[in-house]
Amino acid sequence: MANILLERTAPLPLDEAWRRITQWGRHGEVVPLTRVDVVPPEPTRPGTLVVARSGLGPLSFADPMEVTVWQPPREGAPGMCRLEKRGRVVLGWAELEVRPGPGGRTRVVWREEIRIRPLPSLFDGVVRRSSRYVFGRALNRLLRSP
Template sequence: MVTILLERTVPLPLDEAWRRLTQWPRHGEVVPLTRVTVTTPPPTHVGTRFVARSGVGPLAFDDPMQVTVWEPPGEDTPGLCRLEKRGRVVTGWAEIEVRPGPGGRARVVWREELRVRLLPRLFDGVLERAARYVFGRALNRLLRQAPPLP
């Protein structure tokens, strides 16, 4: 099991940072070899489920997740989303927090606890470095690229 913490301060309003981070299919656009499919009707709420399918061919696996906390930000109040990972291969949780930062910017905090079944603890260091790299890169890309407006 590994735990990662990523933090970014971005020149975006809270609601825009939140929107960029919680459009689930976009995560598949920024994580290599991954496609994300939302399996419940919109809009996102507690109970929303989606699946990230990662890999190629027979080496692919599903990472099903469910939203267990959904508190969008207000004008000057933080927002929090918690996802529980419910897969056979990957378990754990992730939290995305968006809160007011310095100078009217948004402060983003991404916390994640990740377990990969059948991966010995000996590999936790490698898993942590890989997760920090992949999720850090994804976080940067999600925040930089504005999705189309609904």
């Protein structure tokens, strides 16, 4: 499994940073060749299924993730969401967290453990580097645009 850690500091209030990183459909707008569907569509809660479909035609796959923890930030307290990957191809989990940062800013942390089922652990380094690049760009774009 490849472990990924991304951290960003954003000039946003906690609740706005949370809103931006947990609008699941927007993830499909910022990750290349990806569409995201959510069941049920609103509101997110434990049991919500977020399905990212990535690729082109026959070279595409679904990455279904179930929300298992949903704790939005409240009254300045941190917020955290955990998604368990339930697919046939992509396994692991992701956690998104917002917490107070320096100077009234918000600290955003994205942790992920990812395994691509058909790939042996020999490819973990490639999966780690490519995931850090793709998810890092996605996180930057999510935080920059309302």
